[in-house]
Every structure is written in C-alpha cells, then in structure tokens.
Amino acid sequence: MKYRHKKNGELDLFKIRMSDAKLLRDAVTAISTLIDEGTFVIGPDGIKLRAMDPSRVAMVDFAMQKTTFDEYASDQETKICLNLGELLKLLKRAGKDEAVELYLDEGTGQFVITIRGKYIRTFRMPTLEASEEEQGLPKITFNAKVTLTTDGLRQSLEDVALVSDHVRIETDGEKLAMNAKGDIMGANIELKKGSDALLSVEATEPSKSTFPLSYLSEIVKAAVATSDIVTLEFSNDMPIRLDFKQTYDGTLVYYLAPRIEVE
C-alpha cells in the first residue's frame, strides 16, 4: 500500500484507487437521484454517505467497504462534501476498465480525481462545507420482509404509475400486492410466492403502507443499474426500507416515508 508523502513528511488524509470506475459511477448516480450535495465520510474501513433529500421525505444510506477498492489508504475519518452532479460529470469521463484515483489536495481544499486509461486525466473540483452532525437512522420495527428482483419491482412500479401518483404496498405473508387508485382508473399487481420476480416473502402480521411514486420510481430506476435483488421491509403506515443488494462489499439502502391518507 502506497501512501503519498507530502513535503513535511505527513501522510495524506486518504488515497484511493479503483480499477473499474463503473462501480463508483453507478453508486454516485444512485445517490444523486435524491440529493444534489453529499457529504462522504472517508474512514479507515471505507466510504460512507448517509443523507436525507431536501424535502426530508427520503433517505439514502450508502457504504462501500475498503475491500471494494484496489488500493485504499485512510487512517482517520475525513468528511468531504461534494456537488454530486459535478462529480458525476467527471466520473462519466472514465471509460470501461479505466482506473480512477481519488485524493484531497489539502493545500487548496480541492478534491482531485485522476482517471488512468489510455492517457492520464486529472480533474480538480471544489469541496463544499460539510455538515457537522451525523445523520441518524430511523428506528422502526418492520413486520414484513419481501425479497424480489429489482427489475420486477421497477416494472410493477411503471405499471401502477400509469394510473396514480402513489401506490399502496401490502403483504399478508403469502403474496406482495401493489395497488394504485387514480381519479378514474385503478391498477392491481400481485406477486405470489413462486413467481419469478418474487424470491421470498414473510410477515409477522399483515402490513400495508402507501408511498409516493414520484420518489419510489426514481429510487428504483436509479438503483436498478447497481443491483439485481432488492429487499423491501415495511409495516403499517411506516417508512419502507429498500435494500439493494450490491455486487461489491457494501450497502445501498433507501428509506421512504409513507403517505397517510386523511379522509
């Protein structure tokens, strides 16, 4: 493991190398669907980001363990706040099988991205003021747990989006149902045990909850590139937890607050 030494002999805060930039790019794409600016915590074990979207309706909890990287050196926690749109623009410049290196230029406060492919490109971008407080996770007891294919979920949501802007997700432990009721139209989707899209379903009690499609569809659409399997956890009128299984050692979890209809 190579640390980069500065003139005064101190170590750099961190230095990271990933041989395939695609993983990082897809992860940032998935995060940026909810937030424009994000604070990454780069620590000894890996990179983390946890944040709520500006309307505080949804939350993303992302982690990439250091084993995902080809080179990872960081002996303390560093917080770096970046504009994700700008970051994504730069990461998109990395082609297939091109390596990407990240470090912080402490002198200028700039985040430096080096893409090594047929030739070497170095981009610098400003870091923003990082939020001090750490985002807590919601405390929820989930009564239902459903695992299905990400693509199956995406298609079901596309179906219900035709008739309404919110969807009721419910399960009795045997099947997963998605219902939407629009002004004049309705849609019902059932995924029974044994269907190709549904991998497992369990519930300690029948549970249902309603969610805004504007958020749910965007989340699933963004995560579909990173994951084939998603686990949904929910309870009556509580937030839903969407855990997209990653191909690397890490997590991509979203929470979305419910919509509670008042008569």
Next chain:
Amino acid sequence: MPFQEKLFRVTRQERSRSLCFLCHGYRRLCGKSICPIITKAKTLMNLEKGLSKENIFGSSPPAVFVGSWNYPKVNAGPLVPPLPTVDSSIMDAPEMWIDKTMDEILGYRFSLVRGKRFIDVKDARAPNRLLSTFQEIVMASKPVDAELWFNKRPKLNIVFTPREPPSGPSASVIRAVLAENPKVPKPIEKVVSDTDLKAVDGIKTLYEAKISQRQITRMLSIGLLGTIRYKRLVPTEWSITAIDDILGKKILNEILGYPWINEFMIFGHMAFSNNVQILLLPSSWMFEAQEAWLTSADSIPSIDYELVWGRKTYASNLAGAYYASRLPVLEYLQSIRRQAGVLVFMEVYPDWIPIGVWRFREICREALRKEPLKFSSLEEGLNELRKRLKLPLKKWLYNSRIIPWFKEQRKMTSFLGQNTM
C-alpha cells in the same frame, strides 16, 4: 445540448383560454357588429393620422418584436413610436405598468409602430444590415432615435396573443437607420461579443449584472445570445417564457439550501381584472399554479405543479402563466433566504383584455412587496383564501396536488430517534 426554445411555445390550451372570451381572436363571432375591444383600440389610435407618410422617425423604447407565425421564417422588427426624442421607455416596460390603467397601457402599445421583415431565424449567425440595426436598437440602455422606411403606410391590425402585449400599426420595413450611436451597457457588450457563451449562461450573466429581464428577453429574441453555431431568432412569446423559466431555475438552485419558513403566509393583489393569491407553506420547495378564467359559473381551474426537484417537462396546461408566476415567488424566497411550498391562485375576470402574461409576473411581484398575513395552521390559511377568491375554494382544492401532499406525506424526520435533527 443547445438551448431548446421551441419547448416554450404557446400551447393550444393557453391560447384558447387567453384570447377574447367571445371570439377567441376571430372577429365578431360574438354577434355584435363592432368588436368593443377594437373600437376602443381605434379611439386610442389617434396617431394614425400622423402616419400618412411611408417612413417614420421616433424613439424606440428600445423594443423589438419577433413573431412565431411561419417559423422558422419569422416576422421580426423594431417597435418605434412616431415621436422622436421622447422618453418612450415606459411603452415597453411592463414592470412599470402595475399602477397604470388598461387604457393607458393600450395607449402606450398602440402608439408603437411595428416594422417587420421576414427573416430566417438562422440569419442571426450572420446578420445582414437590417437585422444588425434591429439588434443595435435592442442592445441600447435608453430609448434610441431611429428612422424606418416602409413599403406602404402602416396599417392597424390588432392581434391579441396570450403572452406579449399588443402593438400598433405595422408594415414591412425596407430600411432602418439609427439617428444616434446607442449607449450599450458594458455587460451587454461583453456577452454579445462572446461567441462561445451559451445562451443560458449569457442570460444568467446578464441577470447578475442587473440587466432588466425585459431587455434580456428582447436580446434572446433578436438573436444576440448563444454560441455562434446556435445563434438564432426566438419568437418573442417563446423568449418571454424561456427567460422566466431559466431565471427561475437559477434561483431555485440557490434556495434549496435555505431553511424552511415556519408559518403559513398569504400574499395577494388585484389589478387589471386579475386576482392573484399566493399561499406559502412551511415545507421544502414545491410549487403549484392554478389559473381560472371566471367566464361562467362552472369555471374549472387549470393546474400545473412541481415537487422539490422541479419540472422535467413543460408545464403545458398553464404554460406562460406558470413560469411568469413562479419567478417572482422564487425571487421573494431568495430575498428572505428561505424555502417554502408555494401555491399560486390566479383568477381572471371577464373584463380583462388579453395584453400579456406579464401581468401575472407583475401582480405577483406587487403582492409579494406587501406584508403577508401569517397563520399557524393550514386550515386558518385556507379560510382566509376562501374570502379572497371568487371561485369556491372547493374547486381549487379538488385540483390541488400540493395540498394533499402537504397533508398526507410524512417526513423521515418523524421516524428518527431524538438525538437527530
């Protein structure tokens, strides 16, 4: 991707709603032998006598008009009243019209003679002498004395459109000459001479340099903005809404970082037979605009809305009115450094003569200059709105997407432990 001006076209719904209630622009379908609007226009047109000659000399506000008809070969040309060396700036300055009467505004507009010439929108990349002259007029900071020669005597043909104010007699212009060297503000000179500057960036630069929105709109329209490869004329009605949208988006990016307001606020103003009421909610940015034309007892408002990320598609139900009302609200939020959910209710009463979408922008601005009424609950706020709107509140609420969202959508903050937020 170059700037997509065609997105901002006038939608069919907008046009049919905004034109004269009875004849929708086709003369005398109302059955009356004389159209009251045109009669009124004619009485205001006392200067037609002064137009016997085939050229005029006057001071342009500075103003220009680019039509959308026959796009991409459009009618373009300057607006010049036959009055030299007067301060004509008010004739094309909607931001100064809020305390004027309809008659005064129509008076300003009908005294503007419109020179026109068919020009291909792409000619902006290599303007000929005539177009260059038009462009020079628009770049000026003050009214410019100009002389126009026509192929025949300008004729009055009043056309009302949903977005831009009407203008007076028009004729094909064959020659245009400036009688003076116009004074061009530095930022304008800089943006215009930068042939690598994208239209959207140019617009933002000009706005930051405090160039008036009206002048930016005119500049976009006459083909002064954009990189050299993509420069083109933009019909005035499209450019009005394009600028409302671009400036709005710019401000929106900024306010998303601000804290939320902490109570319900109501602003309102009535002018020119239009009533605008604005309700601000303590939430993240959301925006909904509803517009109702109170032509009959069973009017139904049209609606468009956006959630926190803004719109990705054109607000085609309200079109011009949506963007014209969103900008002033964003400007207000920027000035108080706060974020809010916003509902705008716009009522148009039958004696309104369609003279442009600017009145929503200016009435909103006027409303937001006043002290708001503040409430601690949504119910109290809605009760106040009930008093201020002529159309029953029930009809507005039936349409609303933001109100149910506000009432029913929970936030993640309610499910966190106590040690956070």
